[in-house]
Amino acid sequence: MSEWKPKRFWKNSLVVEAGNGFTVELDGRRVKTPAKAELIVPTQDMAEAIAAEWNAQDGQVDPGTMPMTRSANAAIDKVRHQHAEVSEMLAAYGDSDLLCYRADSPRELVQRQAEQWDPALDWAAETLNARLVSQSGVIHRPQNSEVIETLTKAVHALDSFQLAAFHDLVSLSGSLVLGFAAAKDWRKPDQIWQISRLDELWQEELWGVDEEAQKMSDVKRQAFLHAKRFFDFSG
Incomplete structure (x- = not known):
């Protein structure tokens, strides 16, 4: 039926x-x-x-x-009734932010990550007063607790409509910094989306484009761009 x-x-x-x-x-x-x-x-x-x-x-x-x-x-x-919980969940991205975990080889990828991700971390340090530290490898290394507290307060300050959009900006990009960067117009949203996909784009250059993966990426990109639009309409 x-x-x-x-x-x-x-x-x-x-x-x-x-x-x-x-x-x-x-x-x-x-x-x-x-x-x-x-x-x-x-x-x-x-x-x-x-x-x-x-x-x-x-x-x-x-x-x-x-x-x-x-x-x-x-x-x-949803968000209006779980504002604190959603805020804490998103703030936690800051302690393991995508931009902070770098490859140690090959040299070309290391350089590309530095060129695209370091400016975003610099922007966060200047605009959000939150300097996150990058490292080589994927083993978790906690960030400075005061920096995380600063970022957490900034997330909690968002209203329910902003937070609903911010949830997608962060979860889709994998980065609290890029979520704030999109929300605060650091660069155009499509550019920020591309920065978040640096590693995937690198793999595509090496091995070619997988059609199914590309379709999923296109869906996520549209969701990311919509989230930015919804955030802007929030006030």
């Missing part, structure tokens, strides 16, 4: 003010989250993007084509 999917029942989607934010109405009926909470978002730009997703539905409603709505639902139904 095929899974039942809701069908479009509305003619128009409209952004309206609601409380301290904005919501979307479908023929006058306010959109709710899967947990039946009111879908109230912090900015009009975010609400307009959500309304556009609902307005683009034709026939059956396809959540796969509604990333902005899904992210808002996650912020309201």
Whole structure:
């Protein structure tokens, strides 16, 4: 038996003010989250993007084509109620950040990591007041506890909508530093994504591109770019 999917029942989607934010109405009926909470978002730009997703539905409603709505639902139904736990989980990336674990050979890869990753660590030291130390090899070496505390406070300071986006920026890139770099416009998001994939791109140069791996990478890239867009719309 095929899974039942809701069908479009509305003619128009409209952004309206609601409380301290904005919501979307479908023929006058306010959109709710899967947990039946009111879908109230912090900015009009975010609400307009959500309304556009609902307005683009034709026939059956396809959540796969509604990333902005899904992210808002996650912020309201999940992150808002687990803010501290999510913040701690993401802050933990700082103690084992992708950018801090370097190859010891070949020389070309070592040089490429230094050229692309050192500037990001320098940016974090200057902008976030958090100097993470890199090393050769993959054996874990704890970072300075005061530096980690500084980064942890910065993560906790994000609101629920920002944190929902930041979760994907960090988890997809594997780097707390690159998550902040994307959020704070250090470089263009696509450039930051490419920096996070340095090792994979190196392997592709050596052994060629695996089609299945490339498809997965493309999906992750789109998710990363969406997360940046959602973060920007958060305020």
